[in-house]
Amino acid sequence: MHPAHFSVTLSSPNRPRPFEFDVRALPVLRNLQLSSWIWYAGQSTGIPDIHTTMSSAAAAPLSALHTLTSIISQTLPPNTRDEGEHDRGSSSSSYPPHTQLEALTIQLVIHDYLGMSSSRLGWEEFARVVEALAAVGRMPSESEREAIQLDFRPMMGWETMLGEVYRRSVWESVFEFVRSGTGATSVVVVVSLLEKSDDLVEGLLEEKLGWLREKGVGLVIHAEE
Amino acid sequence: MAGDWNDTILSEPQELATHTQIPSTTTDGSNLISFPTEIYESILDELVEWPETLRACAPVSHLFAQLAQKLLFSCICLKRPTRVVNPAPGEKLYVQPSIGFFRVLSSSPHLAGYVKSLIVSDADSFKYANTYREHRSWIRSSSDHAVHQILPLLANLEELGLAGNTRDSRLDFLAWGSDLRMGILERCSSDRLVKIRLAYVRNVPFSLLVLAPRLETLRLKKVLFISDLDHTTFGRAVDLQERHPPARLKHVSVTSTDAEEWSACYAWLASHLDLTHIKTLELNIDFYDGDEEMIEEARQAILNLLSGCSATLETLWLFMPDLEECRFTFRFFMS
Numbered sequence: 001m002h003p004a005h006f007s008v009t010l011s012s013p014n015r016p017r018p019f020e021f022d023v024r025a026l027p028v029l030r031n032l033q034l035s036s037w038i039w040y041a042g043q044s045t046g047i048p049d050i051h052t053t054m055s056s057a058a059a060a061p062l063s064a065l066h067t068l069t070s071i072i073s074q075t076l077p078p079n080t081r082d083e084g085e086h087d088r089g090s091s092s093s094s095y096p097p098h099t100q101l102e103a104l105t106i107q108l109v110i111h112d113y114l115g116m117s118s119s120r121l122g123w124e125e126f127a128r129v130v131e132a133l134a135a136v137g138r139m140p141s142e143s144e145r146e147a148i149q150l151d152f153r154p155m156m157g158w159e160t161m162l163g164e165v166y167r168r169s170v171w172e173s174v175f176e177f178v179r180s181g182t183g184a185t186s187v188v189v190v191v192s193l194l195e196k197s198d199d200l201v202e203g204l205l206e207e208k209l210g211w212l213r214e215k216g217v218g219l220v221i222h223a224e225e
Numbered sequence: 226m227a228g229d230w231n232d233t234i235l236s237e238p239q240e241l242a243t244h245t246q247i248p249s250t251t252t253d254g255s256n257l258i259s260f261p262t263e264i265y266e267s268i269l270d271e272l273v274e275w276p277e278t279l280r281a282c283a284p285v286s287h288l289f290a291q292l293a294q295k296l297l298f299s300c301i302c303l304k305r306p307t308r309v310v311n312p313a314p315g316e317k318l319y320v321q322p323s324i325g326f327f328r329v330l331s332s333s334p335h336l337a338g339y340v341k342s343l344i345v346s347d348a349d350s351f352k353y354a355n356t357y358r359e360h361r362s363w364i365r366s367s368s369d370h371a372v373h374q375i376l377p378l379l380a381n382l383e384e385l386g387l388a389g390n391t392r393d394s395r396l397d398f399l400a401w402g403s404d405l406r407m408g409i410l411e412r413c414s415s416d417r418l419v420k421i422r423l424a425y426v427r428n429v430p431f432s433l434l435v436l437a438p439r440l441e442t443l444r445l446k447k448v449l450f451i452s453d454l455d456h457t458t459f460g461r462a463v464d465l466q467e468r469h470p471p472a473r474l475k476h477v478s479v480t481s482t483d484a485e486e487w488s489a490c491y492a493w494l495a496s497h498l499d500l501t502h503i504k505t506l507e508l509n510i511d512f513y514d515g516d517e518e519m520i521e522e523a524r525q526a527i528l529n530l531l532s533g534c535s536a537t538l539e540t541l542w543l544f545m546p547d548l549e550e551c552r553f554t555f556r557f558f559m560s
Contacts, residue, residue, distance in 0.1 A: 025532070031540040035509075 266292055273299075298339040301326065303372065304346050305363045321363075323371035330378050337378040344386035344422070345372055347396060357392040365400045376408035384442075385412050389425030395449065399428040413437050423448045435497045440472035443494075446480040450490055473499040478507035478542075484523035491526040495533070503534035507542040 023029065269292045272278045276297055283293040303326060306319040323345075330337045347362050364372065387409075389396035398406070412418060413436045420442040423429060427449035434443065477500070481487040487510050494500060508527060512520045531538070 026535050026538050026541070028537065028539055029541060033540075033542040035542070035544045 262288065265289070269293060269296060272296070294336060295339045298336050300342040300344075301340055302344040302346055303375075305349060321371070323363075323375065327371040327375050330375060334378070338381050340379045340382060342384035342386070342420075343375075343379060343382055344384075344388060346386075346388040347390050348388050348425075349390060357390050359390065359394045359396060360400075362389075362396060364396065364405070365402070370404075373402065373404040373408035376405075376412050379412065380415075381417055382412055382415065383417055384420035384422065385409070385418060386422035386444075387424070387426050388422070391425060395425045395427040395447065397428055398426055398430070399451075409433070410436065420444075431493050431497070434494070435471065438472055440498070441474060442476040443474055443498075444476075444478040445490070446478075447482070448490070449486055450493065452493075471497055471499045473502050475503060476505040477503050478505075478509075480509040482511050484512045484519040488519065488522045488526050491530060495529070500530060501533050502537045504537055505540045506530070506534065506538055509542075509544040511544060 023032065265288060269279065269282060269289070272282070273296050279293045279297050283290045283297075303323045306321040308319055309316060312318055345364060347359075347364055349357060387396065387398075410433065413421065413433050416438050418437040419439050421434060421437070421440060422444040424444075424446040425448075429448055429450050431450045431452055434440070479487065479490065481490070508530070510523065510527060512523055531541075
């Protein structure tokens, strides 16, 4: 059996320890589903104030993301892992992947609890998270990893900074990750809305969700009535 | 017509030979095509999601009545009373499912043996969110004496669930009548019970979970347990030491947002149940509440649980707790 602790840690040493566990220590695991908030209106500051929350709900849950990237790297098939392995220099190279996994599902949960902040419904965070996951799938070089590490910092106005072209390349990365995963791998986006509004869905949200659908990303929309 | 129809639904079927071809005649005297009973069972099993269709099948023959009854009464959910809109003069203002079901079982006792799953629920639809108050829960209402009378009748019960409401506070187990608590205790002691589901309930004695020797599935959603080592909860002693060997859980699901509640729950489960053979594990543990030490303890509890069942775990659903965020939030509130 492999050692109990292993992770590809993108955090700096002084950060809290990410939530770690070793998938390869679960020898008969066939179906793994991981879920994490990537955006939650009201989560980031703990301040129960609508206006403050809307302006501050930008931080993605770093420790959870680190764990996701760690687990994904453990579950990659060998041919994907070989790419970029030479410059990785990580302890991950001494472990075989978890080849028996039949399904890996990642839920990136965007929760617009307040139902008022859909204009920036965490899509920046979603893009950053997916990019990070996709980067693991492609086995990035050291320089790319440095860039990813920088990109983990909470940023406002991500779309404005990087522009439409790069944003679309992120969605491509999503698709790339899906294809290079463990066969049955899928990415599911769960969008929780306080109310289901046709106007809302047909507007900005519909545009965003449409991109995801085109890329084969599973969509689950929870709407409380 | 409706009366005849209901009579067919509830009536006790004639004794039927199994594994034989049942040509039988239908209730209108026409012949039914002969198929082995298993074929009819398979066909009707496909209709389990369509109770109205099953009800329509029941009057066809005694065989169909029996098969339909088994399916129709296999899963029962007793919900809160509903108010009758524009009741006729003399008509009751409320429909009370528990009392109605008890009357059905009283008039057709054989149906009790068909019940495999019973959920007692105080959940309601979102539109009543502002009016729900736990202290007015129908389950603790003095006017409802049906549930504790129903429970002893369900000798073949395999699943028992208690579901509170997401609004207001969680259902208070200790506020229920002693008869109801004893009824639940007795059901949980049954060697037929394999599944327990608890959601939005508080002050649930831990011992409730260890009484069923064949318990395999445990689903807990925001449940606050209490220790009842003084055995006062049920009015009589519950000797946990006699429960050997501990039940071997195969499917476990836990949802909690309180680090301390989760840690206490895990510690108790680990010491009284066999958690080393879990095949399906669903952990939705988010730490909104708890200081740093509690959060670390809760995190370790998750890892210990995973480690303990690592040899058998086939399906894992894991919510990734954001530990950094928890610490930040806690620091904010403490300051």
